[in-house]
Amino acid sequence: MAIAIVIVPLALALLAAALPSAAWRGRLLPVGGAAHLAMTVSLLRTPSVDAFEGWVHLDGAGRLVLGFCSVLYFFTSLYAAGYLAAHPERPNRLFTACFLAFIGAFSLVAEAHHLALMWIAIEATTLASAPMLYFHRNPRALEATWKYLLIGSVAIAIALLGSLFLAYAALSSGMRPTLLFDDLVRDGPTLSRPWVRAAFLLLFVGYGTKMGLAPMHTWKPDAYGEAPGMVGALLAGVLTSAPFLAILRVYRVCGAAGDAAFMQRVLLAAGLFSMAVAAVFMVRQRDLKRMLAYSSVEHMGILSVGVGLGGAGFFGSLLHLVNNGLTKGVLFLAAANIHRAYASKSTEDVRGTIHRLPASGALFLAGFFAVTGSPPFGPFLSEFTILNAAVSTGRYGVAALFLGLLVLVFLGMGATVVGVVQGKPSGGGGLTDQRDTFASVAPGAALLAIVLMLGVYVPAPLDHLLREVAASLEAAR
Amino acid sequence: MMPSADLVLVLVLLSNFFLLGSSRLRAIVNGTALQGVLLGALTLLVHHELSLEPILVAVGATAIKAVVIPGMLTRAMREADIRREVEPFIGYVASLLLGAAGTGLAMVYARTLPLAPQHAGSLLVSTSLGTVVTGFLLLTTRRKAITQVAGYLVLENGVFIMGLTLIEAVPFFVEVGVLLDLLVAIFVMGIMLLQISREFASLDTTRLSSLKE
Numbered sequence: 001m002a003i004a005i006v007i008v009p010l011a012l013a014l015l016a017a018a019l020p021s022a023a024w025r026g027r028l029l030p031v032g033g034a035a036h037l038a039m040t041v042s043l044l045r046t047p048s049v050d051a052f053e054g055w056v057h058l059d060g061a062g063r064l065v066l067g068f069c070s071v072l073y074f075f076t077s078l079y080a081a082g083y084l085a086a087h088p089e090r091p092n093r094l095f096t097a098c099f100l101a102f103i104g105a106f107s108l109v110a111e112a113h114h115l116a117l118m119w120i121a122i123e124a125t126t127l128a129s130a131p132m133l134y135f136h137r138n139p140r141a142l143e144a145t146w147k148y149l150l151i152g153s154v155a156i157a158i159a160l161l162g163s164l165f166l167a168y169a170a171l172s173s174g175m176r177p178t179l180l181f182d183d184l185v186r187d188g189p190t191l192s193r194p195w196v197r198a199a200f201l202l203l204f205v206g207y208g209t210k211m212g213l214a215p216m217h218t219w220k221p222d223a224y225g226e227a228p229g230m231v232g233a234l235l236a237g238v239l240t241s242a243p244f245l246a247i248l249r250v251y252r253v254c255g256a257a258g259d260a261a262f263m264q265r266v267l268l269a270a271g272l273f274s275m276a277v278a279a280v281f282m283v284r285q286r287d288l289k290r291m292l293a294y295s296s297v298e299h300m301g302i303l304s305v306g307v308g309l310g311g312a313g314f315f316g317s318l319l320h321l322v323n324n325g326l327t328k329g330v331l332f333l334a335a336a337n338i339h340r341a342y343a344s345k346s347t348e349d350v351r352g353t354i355h356r357l358p359a360s361g362a363l364f365l366a367g368f369f370a371v372t373g374s375p376p377f378g379p380f381l382s383e384f385t386i387l388n389a390a391v392s393t394g395r396y397g398v399a400a401l402f403l404g405l406l407v408l409v410f411l412g413m414g415a416t417v418v419g420v421v422q423g424k425p426s427g428g429g430g431l432t433d434q435r436d437t438f439a440s441v442a443p444g445a446a447l448l449a450i451v452l453m454l455g456v457y458v459p460a461p462l463d464h465l466l467r468e469v470a471a472s473l474e475a476a477r
Numbered sequence: 478m479m480p481s482a483d484l485v486l487v488l489v490l491l492s493n494f495f496l497l498g499s500s501r502l503r504a505i506v507n508g509t510a511l512q513g514v515l516l517g518a519l520t521l522l523v524h525h526e527l528s529l530e531p532i533l534v535a536v537g538a539t540a541i542k543a544v545v546i547p548g549m550l551t552r553a554m555r556e557a558d559i560r561r562e563v564e565p566f567i568g569y570v571a572s573l574l575l576g577a578a579g580t581g582l583a584m585v586y587a588r589t590l591p592l593a594p595q596h597a598g599s600l601l602v603s604t605s606l607g608t609v610v611t612g613f614l615l616l617t618t619r620r621k622a623i624t625q626v627a628g629y630l631v632l633e634n635g636v637f638i639m640g641l642t643l644i645e646a647v648p649f650f651v652e653v654g655v656l657l658d659l660l661v662a663i664f665v666m667g668i669m670l671l672q673i674s675r676e677f678a679s680l681d682t683t684r685l686s687s688l689k690e
Contacts, residue, residue, distance in 0.1 A: 120654040143685040
């Protein structure tokens with residue numbers, strides 16, 4: 001099963017590339033999503049997943065990320081099938097193949113227990129997602145894809161250099177070099193400190209760029225702005241989880257090498273800076289999808305702050321990873337419906353969505369409240385946990401800054417969202433006859449229901465998993 | 478470390494300066510191809526005993542970095558009908574000086590890192606960092622999309638050299654995976670290059686500036 005979850009999506013991708021019928025290619029996506037979800041459930045129920053002499057091993061963090069991403073991917077694939085069915089005129093061969101290959105590569109990221117194997121898989125997710133960005137085939141999408149591809153590839157090359165540095169840290173202190181996580185954690189105390197520190201900085205710059213932490217976030221507004229909404233959901237929820245998972249694993253290694261405090265300082269600073277940059281650019285943002293991109297920058301910052309704080313912050317950060325990913329799914333799928341109905345994503349054209357698209361407008365509004373951390377949604381719980389971690393460790397300055405930036409984002413984003421949802425539907429722009437349908441609304445609504453549930457009740461298996469991963473991070477100090 | 482390996486590393490450093498000082502795209506593509514050949518030779522030189530795997534990696538790296546990728550770039554150049562880099566953001570002399578300064582700093586920095594005994598006095602680590610800096614300079618200071626791809630390739634070459642210090646830790650199939658990823662990345666970039674040249678009738682990336690706040 002550990003191998004099938006990588007191979008089956010790749011095989012379906014080949015099938016999609018070979019199928020002559022565009023309609024059947026579209027129908028293949030939910031098949032892939034359902035198969036992936038079924039295999040994920042089966043893997044999560046297996047106590048120990050190992051293959052290839054420890055190279056493939058599903059650890060706690062991998063289980064967490066694979067689990068929620070599979071749920072998000074499944075609902076996104078349902079939406080994508082509806083979208084492609086409604087737009088038979090758009091060429092979809094490359095898109096469907098990449099859509100399926102993407103989740104295969106991502107599954108390998110979650111399972112890889114070897115830094116270089118993980119690197120190969122993360123690079124593969126980047127390459128599989130680039131053609132999806134270019135779905136609309138216009139000059140703006142081309143520009144966004146080019147920047148995404150170039151910045152992403154360079155970032156990932158720097159991360160590879162960092163991985164090699166980490167292996168060299170063992171060689172330099174006279175041991176057998178290795179890139180297996182467990183061996184690195186075990187050998188941690190004997191690793192050469194200067195190499196570990198340099199490795200961490202390179203890995204942080206590389207994978208931090210892929211996450212979209214400021215100031216390495218410049219690709220994000222362009223990519224999320226020009227990609228179809230369903231691709232935005234995958235990028236903001238699934239793709240960015242892969243480098244975060246890598247940073248968590250690197251954190252464990254550097255922690256074992258005795259350099260956790262340095263890492264946490266860097267993560268805390270980068271996290272707060274990302275939140276600040278996002279807050280500034282979200283005020284008076286006129287483009288709905290770019291606004292969501294800055295929201296993603298903000299939330300990557302929150303994840304980074306949580307790990308930077310440590311203690312309860314680990315738990316908060318991991319829970320927030322799940323909450324933010326699923327909420328981004330709600331927002332991007334709702335934004336996709338709005339974009340389709342108004343043929344515009346500018347706040348100048350889009351007004352009164354609650355009248356024109358009652359369900360999508362309501363989802364967008366609810367998603368906004370959820371993502372800005374309003375109770376009773378899940379992100380409230382996780383953001384509160386992180387804030388609590390700052391207060392309980394006596395870092396009142398950090399806590400005040402964290403809270404202040406959250407409020408600022410709420411106000412900035414709120415002004416835009418309220419303008420879009422309320423008001424009289426404008427006659428301007430190229431209004432289409434797009435209405436809310438079951439296929440366009442149900443996937444987002446289902447995701448919102450999960451986000452709402454996570455706000456009031458975290459299921460016991462998820463809670464156990466979160467505690468286990470948080471404890472392993474805590475033990476790395 | 479064998480002195481012959483250090484000789485090849487010096488040639489790699491020289492090719493970096495050649496790339497930084499060239500304005501003709503043809504010369505830049507040839508420069509990256511030359512680096513590909515040098516890296517293939519280097520792969521053979523750093524292995525103490527030659528078994529099948531290092532030979533395969535050397536042949537694969539040479540084929541991909543010296544033949545296939547330069548071939549794709551040449552084709553993109555021909556289709557877009559461009560030959561020269563125009564007015565880079567930083568002039569050639571300035572980028573040569575920056576490259577020299579960057580390489581110097583990389584050498585100094587590499588000296589501060591504790592090297593394993595078998596690499597004492599070797600240029601592997603410093604050349605790797607110097608090449609990464611060169612690639613980064615090419616990427617950030619040039620306008621033409623082709624030169625940027627070449628810059629990415631040079632940066633990857635720098636990482637590849639670092640990988641040669643770790644021949645024991647990096648198994649065969651990882652090397653192959655990394656090379657394949659590079660190949661696919663450049664292939665996708667090549668397709669995008671053609672799209673850009675069709676869409677904008679130019680490969681000048683300053684045209685790609687409609688997305689901003």
